[in-house]
Amino acid sequence: MDFPPYLGSMPMHAITEMHGEPGLLERFRLEIEGFDEPARERLNAALDLTAELHRDDRRVREPYLNHLLRVAIRMMHHYQVRDVDVIVAGLLHDAVEDHPAELAGTDGGADPTGAALAALAERFGSRVARLVAAVTNPAYDPGRDRHTQYREHLAVSLEHEPWARVIKVSDFTDNGVGVIHTVGPKVVSSATKYRPLVPLYRDLIARPDTPLSAAVKRHIFGQLDLAEERFSAILDRPAHSH
Structure with missing residues (x-):
């Protein structure tokens, strides 16, 4: 090719x-x-x-x-x-x-x-x-909200693994910013899952021990802003536009 x-x-x-x-x-x-x-x-x-x-x-x-x-x-x-x-x-x-x-x-x-x-x-x-x-991801407790357990797991597992934060934020960017390239009911379910993670990733990337340059961190913050805009466009529409 x-x-x-x-x-x-x-x-x-x-x-x-x-x-x-x-x-x-x-x-x-x-x-x-x-x-x-x-x-x-x-x-x-x-x-x-x-x-x-x-x-x-x-x-x-x-x-x-x-x-x-x-x-x-x-x-x-x-x-x-x-x-x-x-x-x-x-x-x-x-x-x-x-x-x-x-x-x-x-x-x-x-x-x-x-x-x-x-x-x-x-x-x-x-x-x-x-x-x-x-x-x-660990096995989840079926009696508790999966999204809540996912956020809790990320906060704990990424706390002491700075390089794992880098992998996970690239994964999140592909899922979050890329949500506009998704089709069908998965659009809303993905936005609902990922939107609450934006502040968590912003905090993790901003930490001094996250091994990325200042310029790269600014780039990632821009991507997180973009993801937030897209989640908002999907989830915050007036009811009559659904």
Whole structure:
């Protein structure tokens, strides 16, 4: 497939709309060109694994892999992340939650999440596994509101994992700012889930120990503002316009 010479500077939603998964894979390849060979090998190994695990997964109109690619590309391009463990964890951030048995290579026994994290640690190191653990949702209490439990989990799990905040805010940006690229009833449900998280992410990113430059933090605050505007447009419309 032929891609335009300016693919490396195209907005990711434009790449997704025009070129789909092949375009995002090519953009990922362009982003990792500046890394040394051992780093590129690890990044490609993580990409191969996540592509295999999520091969049958879809999110609304697209392959799920597109979301994982955008999360990783955003960290490299917009957040200037050069820490390979963080990018690997970004690619694999949903692997333990969505495919623990496949990742562990067994039924996972009594603790499929623990087995999947151990398999991840064996393949990519304990730090990658720790970062993925921090962004993996626990089992929820069915008697309590899921959205409330999700917010509580994030506040606790990201408190002492500054790099996990970076992964999670890229994930949130793809889900939150990208809500306008969603269709059907998921638009309102996503906006309802994500809107209360904006102040939490704003606080976490503003913290001095969050390892991003001042310019990158300003960029993220702008994205959070944009997400808030979009949630407001979806959820605050007068009743007669629904």
